[in-house]
Amino acid sequence: METYRVKVGAQGEIVLPLELRKIFGLVAEDTLDLCVDSEGKVFVRTAERSVRPLSDFFEDLIIGDLLADGCNGDCLKAKLLECKLKLSTVLDRLSEEAHRAHKNGQSVKWWETQALSPLGIKKTFDGTYNVMLTTRSIHDLAVLREEELSEIPEVFQNLELDPMAFKRLNGPYYETYRVSFRCRSKEYRVIYTVFAAENLITVLTIGAREVLYDRLNGIA
Incomplete structure (x- = not known):
């Protein structure tokens, strides 16, 4: 699992690393949910996109290719992010x-x-x-x-x-x-x-x- 460390600013703001923004196709004005589980772990998920990334329109096709190549489980998740990152720069x-x-x-x-x-x-x-x-x-x-x-x-x-x-x-x-x-x-x-x-x-x-x-x- 990749770990990204960010600092909290004086007003409570955090800046997501560029690589993460590219992977998930995040742009200005997107809204995120911060979810906290019973163990105090914080998860981030997209609540509302102002703009959809190109890779979202092809996610099912990407997954189909990866499954055909024998990827599943954690391998599938990792490869999916890798493929989406590549497409996001195209x-x-x-x-x-x-x-x-x-x-x-x-x-x-x-x-x-x-x-x-x-x-x-x-x-x-x-x-x-x-x-x-x-x-x-x-x-x-x-x-x-x-x-x-x-x-x-x-x-x-x-x-x-x-x-x-x-x-x-x-x-x-x-x-x-x-x-x-x-x-x-x-x-x-x-x-x-x-x-x-x-x-x-x-x-x-x-x-x-x-x-x-x-x-x-x-x-x-």
Whole structure:
């Protein structure tokens, strides 16, 4: 069992180590419960999240992989935390990569991508934000079928208007969100980062939940 020692401040405050915050996906404004058992031991648990970590959305898939590898009991708990910690860093890495690509002129406006050109998209308005795709997200579009691609324009147009209206994912440094769309009863997700000062949205990855898990797990 890992032990983390913290000091109590003058006002009774404590600071959780960064590693713990990453493992459990804790961010500012999250609420914690302090539970005391009959032996006087104190346990901490999350009472209310202001923002959910990326790894929460894939926890069942992580556990499935670990069980298939023969992990159980304490091994399963330890490996689960290890895997969640790795995934928790992926969003910031992808956000930094996408922003750097955009700065280097290696991104394109979403309606100009070759994968969407067969849809004959005609831009009728300009939103507040520019939705930009990099090589990674363009590749994600290229593997989608035409019926799935047909849902993309509406998603991106909604992002142009208000990208922060959708579900926020935690990351220590960047504002990253996810929006979902359905096609033939299957749910797909678009994960993106908002750079509000630049009115910029960089799309990080697009795909079905299981596909995103394999993709992000491979990056981690």
